[in-house]
Amino acid sequence: MxxxxxxxxxxxxxxxxxxxxxxxxxxxxxxxxxxxxxxxxxxxxxxxxxxxxxxxxxxxxxxQLPPPPAHNAADTQFMQRMIGHHAQALEMTALVADRAESRDVSLLAKRIETSQRDEIAQMQRWLTERGEQLPGPHEHHAAHDAVMPGMLTPEQMSQLAAARGAQFDRLFVDFMIRHHEGALTMVQQLYGAGGGLEPASDRFAREVNADQGIEIRSLRELQGRLAS
Incomplete structure (x- = not known):
């Protein structure tokens, strides 16, 4: 055999x-x-x-090669908070279907929804594999901008939900740019706190930084078109 x-x-x-x-x-x-x-x-x-x-x-x-560096508290906090950050982005994209007027807004929202849903699953898996606690499904509702930069306040989420048509399109893009920029700040904070030494957390943070940077450029281009 x-x-x-x-x-x-x-x-x-x-x-x-x-x-x-x-x-x-x-x-x-x-x-x-x-x-x-x-x-x-x-x-x-x-x-x-x-x-x-x-x-x-x-x-x-x-x-004689050194073992991979272990994850630390900064890595864990980054993953836990970024899950909440992404969760709010999904709440924002969920509003698009029956409020948006622009097809470009709908297409970009779908792209954001797909990428961030996948990344949430990656972060949950990372935490579970390391025996770290998963955040509750609604913990991000109590967050504020100092903890998770770029997070919308409850009042801003209500403002977005109440908007329709062209007004919704412009507001969605403006708020999502701010939201994505907050995610980039969180990546910077990760490394500033001594995180990102573990190869897996470093790789994920770099992917978030690259992906959201690309989406910010697309959002800014769309912002310009909607303003004209």
Whole structure:
């Protein structure tokens, strides 16, 4: 009976996080993993100088690589608060279907809804895997701008819900720009508090920063069109 074969991808995040410019690349191998033989040992390659080939590390050298940094309180707080921040964005997009006049507003709101719903699931999974507490579904209602920058007040949410047509479109875009800018501030606060050392939290924060930055540019373009 033939042995099974599987592809092995070793992500050496510790070397990237701890060694900076001396980061290690990853080599993907295929090896036996079954009764006929053990899986092939993964190779970790240290890149050479520009124009020079990299060098494969020996098993003993690989064993000396530092472990990935653990998450800390700043990471946990960032994830917990960002879940609430995203939850309010979903409350805002839920108002669009029967209030918006602009098709562009509806399309952009759908994009925001999809991306932030996916990110909430990622953050919940991150917290659960680390044994950290998930925030309650309505905790963000008690938040204020000092805790979660960019959050709309209850009065602003009521103002948005009461608007219709072109007025709603302009208000939605204005408020969502502010909301997204608040998320970028929260990313800055994460690193300022010493978070983002764990590779997974760092990667997620960078993705949030990039995605919301792109959406802010789209929102500003739409803001200009709605004002004309």
């Amino acid at each position: 033939f042995s099974s074969r599987r592809r092995i991808l070793i992500a050496v995040v510790a070397a990237v996080a701890a060694l900076g410019a001396s980061a290690f690349a990853v080599v993907q191998l295929t090896g036996d993993d079954g009764p006929d033989g053990p899986a092939a040992a993964p190779h970790v390659v240290q890149p050479g100088a520009p124009g020079q080939a990299g060098r494969a590390l020996s098993p003993s050298e690989q064993s």
